[in-house]
Amino acid sequence: MPTEGNAGAPAVDPQQLWLGSDQPRRGRKPAYSREAITAAAVALADAEGLEAVTMRKVAAEVGAAVMSLYSYAPDKETLLNLMVDHVTAELPATYPLTGDWRADLKTIARLQRDHMLRHPWLPGALTTRRVPGPHTLAFLERALAALRPAGLDGAAKLEVFAQLTAFVAGHVAHETAQAALAQSPERAAAEARYLAVVATDGKHPELAEALSTPGRPLTPDDTFTRFLNRLIGGLDTD
Known part of the structure; x- marks a missing residue:
């Protein structure tokens, strides 16, 4: 059963999260993406704080049914991992090193x-x-x-x-x-x-x-x- 919080949330499987497909494997072609869902969650956190990020609010932001989001992020712990990595893309990975x-x-x-x-x-x-x-x-x-x-x-x-x-x-x-x-x-x-x-x-x-x-x-x-x-x-x- 999906969960909003961390308590009782299943452990995040790194391979499934980062190396698997970011699209549901079954059903019709989705109208939104994991990237869009993550971006919506980040925007909520930036505007209102981390406590404001709930699956219900994120679903409202992307215009999706709450239960459909669990195909992309089965719990809030997974969503937080996605959010952290999403914003880390802003950090440069090729800045020059001085040797010091x-x-x-x-x-x-x-x-x-x-x-x-x-x-x-x-x-x-x-x-x-x-x-x-x-x-x-x-x-x-x-x-x-x-x-x-x-x-x-x-x-x-x-x-x-x-x-x-x-x-x-x-x-x-x-x-x-x-x-x-x-x-x-x-x-x-x-x-x-x-x-x-x-x-x-x-x-x-x-x-x-x-x-x-x-x-x-x-x-x-x-x-x-x-x-x-x-x-x-x-x-x-x-």
Whole structure:
């Protein structure tokens, strides 16, 4: 039985999903495609957030009956895999490499950040394991090539890429939340007042010292660059 959510959803079969046909095997020629269904789901997520993506809403967007969509995506987990790979097509898979693996990793991270900011639902979709599709594999292949000069073995290169992607996803999620907070001055002011009280209660001396330190540039780009430099600079190739 098809399901909307992840709970109880059948495991995604990678071969069937990515190497099989994207058209139903039986019945009349369809009036829509898996590509169109995926694009509709992405548009919904971009406009309203990941929680807005339901099979019923996607069906309404493409003008299809809900049950007919299950021939293309039998559950929401499959649909999320399709969505992630669909937007990953926006990432370049042939950008030039400099031979400086740390510099190239920073380029990859900036590409990922820009990409996730265009699709703010993406960090949430990446919190669970996804089955890499063709576009995801193409970007991964380039990232592994960028890491070749580091002298890491294959497993370590995969770990570094996963760590980098997790960092970017977490940072973008925080960045998006901060941007939303900035749109609510009252809420931001209330949070600042609360921290000021906590910092002077005598129970949090480390926090009080940290808050008294002159702030660094807080523009999103500056903050991301500072954090990224710390991450890349701390990577060990041993």
